[in-house]
Amino acid sequence: MRLNQIRQNNPLIICLTNDVVKNFTANGLLALGASPAMATEVEELEDFIKHAGAVLINIGSLTKESMPSMEKAAEAANKFGVPVVLDPVACSATAFRKNFCLKLIENYDISVIRGNASELKGLIEEATMKGTDSDLSLDTVAIAQAAGGQLETAVIVTGAQDAVYAQGKVKKLSNGTEMLTKVTGGGCLLGAIVSAFIYNEVEPTLDDLVEAVSYYNVAAERAESLDNGTLPGHFQINLLDMLNSIDENDVAENMRVEEVS
């Protein structure tokens, strides 16, 4: 499993992420045992990325000014053989976001796309979206299968049930809690955690991706069950504590995973 390896090796995760979740993301990665660095300056990205285990590109605060940094980060990661995780935040809400994501996917090697069901649907067909919120009636497994096949990359589609596509197979995961939607960045932090779990793996295995999502969702279940864990403020802090304290056995014993194809 990867959790102990991350804790032993403390991989550097370069995050180009949105203004809302930078602090929470950095603290979540530290709680896991990875080493976060938030960087955006085109001139320094190669220097950072050549020593990185993975790069996260999250378009939550996309602007014309931030696009060149994201493209440079993807280019540098490809040059140095560093995996890239893309979080296409709200890409089905605006053409501006969707076009940029499709350009990144076309021009660079992306190791994993992690988004909610409305986001992944929008990358392969017409879809609409209200802000960053997903349409909860969508079938995450069907979308993961279609998006993974069409975009030729590993895909994680989140919702009440999560679906992971890699190496031509899909698994359905049933851990987690609705509390993750009551704090901002519940999905954004997962994208960062996935980046850490695939450090140094440009072609991640299905098992490593399943472990990443299960680790995160089992930690969230524990966080909810702790003191005041059904209140968003306490839940957010409890989640950092549980990301720090659960181990590989906790994940293996509590993960609910089904192979669907």
Ligand SMILES: Nc1ncnc2c1ncn2[C@@H]1O[C@H](COP(=O)(O)OP(=O)(O)OP(=O)(O)O)[C@@H](O)[C@H]1O
């Ligand atoms: N109803 C639910 N029950 C259990 N877990 C959930 C539920 N909704 C979301 N989750 C979990 O929350 C995490 C984030 O998924 P979600 O689909 O909300 O991401 P997102 O929409 O990208 O979030 P954000 O954009 O706010 O960061 C995942 O780990 C997912 O399993």
Ligand SMILES: Cc1ncsc1CCO
């Ligand atoms: C609220 C919000 N707005 C842009 S990004 C973000 C974080 C959750 O996706």
Ligand SMILES: [Mg+2]
């Ligand atoms: Mg999101």
